[in-house]
Amino acid sequence: MLVQGFENLLTWLYLAILLFTVFAFGDAAFRREDAYRAADKQTKPFWLIILGVAVVVNVLPLGLFFLVIIGLIAAIVYVVDVRPAVKQISGGGGRGGRRGSSSDGPYGPYNGGR
Template sequence: MLITGFFGVIALVSWALFLFALFAFVDAAIHREDAYRAADKNTKPFWLIILGIAAVVMKLFSVFSFLPVIGLVAVIVYMVDVRPAVRQVSGRGGPRRRGGRGGGSSSDGPYGPYNG
């Protein structure tokens, strides 16, 4: 009974990793190609291939294998490095200002416009 519960938890972790990779793949697919170049990151097809392979590997292989770990590293790199940069370039992830508006000019400081 304990082993059955353990493998049930492992199955849930495996599904969670697959869904995380699938989310990253879909997120990479909806951004424009030029946003990747403007953010000085690898190209959109590169990330789609890497994240697609990561999702397939996470679905097919056991969590105990090293291939899903490599896929997880690729997904984490996309989520913490590439995604914020691409979102900022495309205007979706800039800093929020009062009134719910994002963005601002390049001369804005943390408390408003800089006129120095």
């Protein structure tokens, strides 16, 4: 029973790693290529290849856990380092690329009741 619980834990862990790498790959695919160069990061094709290989390693039942870990590390590096830099360059800040001031409300700038 303990072994079955451990296998279930590993299954959920593999699934979480797969979803994380798919997210990283999808995010890299939808970012502009010139933003990677402007942020002084590796090129978009480089990250698509690395993250695509990470997804394939997770999907195929190769049994090579160290490759899964290497792919996870690549996805973490992308999400923690590359994604914020590229997102800042391309203006994807959740407001449609618009930079707001600290006095902006949910419907636009607050003008003090004027």
